[in-house]
């Protein structure tokens with residue numbers, strides 16, 4: 001039986017470095033005693049489902065490869081290096097070595113440019129891959145045995161201005177056309193946390209779950225309101241719910257990864273499946289699956 005191409009699933013796949021640290025993979029230098037188990041069990045379920053989808057490629061949009069001019073796509077065939085989380089270098093120093101689906105990466109650049117976006121193929125093997133890209137990819141597929149396409153964020157999630165998500169609609173549609181044109185069977189990963197206020201002090205043991213909790217009730221309630229819409233569906237309702245959630249909780253979805261993912265899937269008339277929710281240094285994080 002010939003397998004169907006196109007986008008077969010999309011995941012909200014947040015990247016707190018703490019989750020990778022807690023897993024103790026051989027690629028990460030620091031060692032932990034665990035922590036944040038419920039979120040990591042959600043990722044274990046994501047991996048089981050990903051294995052069933054059997055994608056040709058994982059396409060990831062991440063908020064910490066910030067490109068101030070245009071949308072960049074990593075076209076380096078075999079990115080290799082060490083990814084370091086600048087605020088938590090004691091938790092995340094990750095040795096990566098993976099394969100890029102260069103044909104699809106170049107097709108996304110072309111489709112984005114055709115759609116009127118400023119788009120650029122990044123071909124410098126010396127550019128260090130950011131921890132949000134590596135974190136989501138590791139947590140979704142720690143075996144790294146599926147080729148990758150990595151997209152930059154043409155904004156800064158820490159700007160105070162309102163989110164400008166319109167371009168993510170265009171980039172999502174361009175991504176979908178490129179996947180269609182190349183005949184790939186693709187899974188999309190949106191590497192975003194939800195509510196994004198966090199502590200400025202760390203316990204002596206970073207994975208001390210005795211102090212892990214939501215930043216406050218307002219942030220938690222904002223995340224639950226969004227996840228209620230996710231769980232009820234259809235995704236069309238999220239067009240209004242995402243900006244409202246960003247305004248209420250400083251959500252990292254301001255970087256546009258979630259809007260890109262849903263736009264690429266054509267805002268399907270389905271509900272999302274929340275596999276886990278938990279806080280990491282007080283930020284809200286959900287692992288969610290949409291199967292169009």
Ligand SMILES: [Fe+2]
Pocket residue numbers: 015063064132193252
């Ligand atoms: Fe982040």
